[in-house]
Amino acid sequence: MRAEHEAGATTSGALRAHNRARLLRAVHDCGASLTRSQLTRDLGLARGTASVLVGELAESGLLHEEPAPEHGRGRPTQVPGPHPRGPIALAVDVREDAWEVAACELGGRATVLEVRPHDGTPEGALVPLGAALRGHLERLAPRVVGTGVALAGPVRPGGLVDIAHLRWSSVDVPGLLALPQAPELQAPPRIPASQAPEPQAPPRIPASQALEPRPPSRHALPRPLVVGNDTAFAGLAEARRGELRGVAVGLHLHVDFDLGGTLIVDGRPLAGATGVGAEFGHMPLIGGDAPCMCGAYGCWGQEVGTNALLRHLGLTHGGGRGRDHAERLLSAATVGDEGAVRAVTSCAEALGRGVSALVNAHDPEVVTLSGFGVDLHRLALPQLTERFERGLMAIRRERPPRLAPSALGWRGSLIGAMESVFDAFLTVDAVDQWRRAHT
Ligand SMILES: [Zn+2]
Numbered sequence: 515m516r517a518e519h520e521a522g523a524t525t526s527g528a529l530r531a532h533n534r535a536r537l538l539r540a541v542h543d544c545g546a547s548l549t550r551s552q553l554t555r556d557l558g559l560a561r562g563t564a565s566v567l568v569g570e571l572a573e574s575g576l577l578h579e580e581p582a583p584e585h586g587r588g589r590p591t592q593v594p595g596p597h598p599r600g601p602i603a604l605a606v607d608v609r610e611d612a613w614e615v616a617a618c619e620l621g622g623r624a625t626v627l628e629v630r631p632h633d634g635t636p637e638g639a640l641v642p643l644g645a646a647l648r649g650h651l652e653r654l655a656p657r658v659v660g661t662g663v664a665l666a667g668p669v670r671p672g673g674l675v676d677i678a679h680l681r682w683s684s685v686d687v688p689g690l691l692a693l694p695q696a697p698e699l700q701a702p703p704r705i706p707a708s709q710a711p712e713p714q715a716p717p718r719i720p721a722s723q724a725l726e727p728r729p730p731s732r733h734a735l736p737r738p739l740v741v742g743n744d745t746a747f748a749g750l751a752e753a754r755r756g757e758l759r760g761v762a763v764g765l766h767l768h769v770d771f772d773l774g775g776t777l778i779v780d781g782r783p784l785a786g787a788t789g790v791g792a793e794f795g796h797m798p799l800i801g802g803d804a805p806c807m808c809g810a811y812g813c814w815g816q817e818v819g820t821n822a823l824l825r826h827l828g829l830t831h832g833g834g835r836g837r838d839h840a841e842r843l844l845s846a847a848t849v850g851d852e853g854a855v856r857a858v859t860s861c862a863e864a865l866g867r868g869v870s871a872l873v874n875a876h877d878p879e880v881v882t883l884s885g886f887g888v889d890l891h892r893l894a895l896p897q898l899t900e901r902f903e904r905g906l907m908a909i910r911r912e913r914p915p916r917l918a919p920s921a922l923g924w925r926g927s928l929i930g931a932m933e934s935v936f937d938a939f940l941t942v943d944a945v946d947q948w949r950r951a952h953t
Pocket of ligand 1: 797
């Protein structure tokens with residue numbers, strides 16, 4: 515059995531724990547679409563072993579099997595999927611003008627819980643979001659295994675975020691969200707309750723937002739908060755569930771008010787030495803010398819996205835406002851309005867030129883576009899492609915990478931935030947902690 519030779523699983527108990535985490539990971543990654551026998555084969559498990567593992571995971575509320583919708587003769591095939599009382603990852607996409615919270619189950623199904631506009635300030639966006647999240651955590655406990663938050667700017671260690679065009683500078687996201695702290699994920703297992711460290715006291719919350727405290731549980735689960743860049747999350751989602759699945763080197767670009775990008779290498783966004791790599795939107799890729807709010811001049815992101823579309827039509831832009839205008843403008847371009855078509859074409863050409871520069875540098879196999887990038891691809895593909903191909907080195911023109919709209923639409927950042935939470939949960943230690951708390 516292949517798994518028996520894997521490092522770190524030397525006793526039968528450790529091997530079982532290792533295989534439980536592998537099986538859950540496989541169910542999650544396939545979107546709960548594979549039958550038990552397919553998973554058994556893919557993971558190199560014996561049939562009896564798989565049956566025991568599924569039984570254990572079902573008993574502790576981690577998996578639930580349903581009969582496959584279609585099967586041939588013989589016994590019905592079972593499809594392992596999320597348990598109705600199983601783990602939930604809270605995923606949040608904080609855009610410049612609104613935030614969205616979703617509850618995501620193992621397998622990736624996301625249910626949107628709440629969408630709310632905000633005023634673009636750190637306090638105006640994050641304090642009400644924190645209150646909303648505390649409410650969801652309270653209501654959904656003890657199912658929540660973590661919260662992932664996507665933001666439209668580079669995220670430094672400790673969850674410090676800069677969003678230049680909203681004038682956010684070193685904003686302490688965990689501090690403003692003020693979520694109740696959970697014990698560390700790496701807490702050593704099996705500490706007798708009498709010796710276990712007390713869960714950390716929740717941060718002080720203004721009386722107006724205070725929630726009824728929940729009695730600390732002896733089996734309190736770790737609930738990490740993961741804060742990340744929206745484009746890096748969107749790229750991660752594309753690598754797990756979209757057009758970059760199985761792609762060794764891919765380039766993902768997310769267009770909203772401006773443009774962000776990430777390079778996906780072996781399924782993960784390339785983060786850089788301090789976690790803020792791949793700020794492709796802030797490179798002078800297409801000429802120009804206009805000052806950017808990031809402090810540099812001639813940034814590519816100034817020419818692609820809502821801000822650029824509105825600027826082309828002489829409309830007010832900036833500050834994370836004008837999404838409705840941009841959507842109307844894209845609709846007008848769809849029916850051939852001349853001014854709107856010109857604005858869209860200009861953005862698509864700027865996008866194509868920048869992509870060619872990045873392709874020359876990184877040699878990706880596929881380039882994916884999300885957010886308004888999907889609309890630029892749909893409305894101005896010939897112009898986008900022409901500029902893209904013209905910027906390529908001759909050696910790349912023979913087999914240029916495919917330009918593909920995202921398979922996940924606007925949901926990529928949210929799904930990537932979810933994946934980052936499940937990445938922390940689908941480990942031997944965290945799964946065992948859940949089992950001890952739920953069996
Ligand atoms: Zn810039």
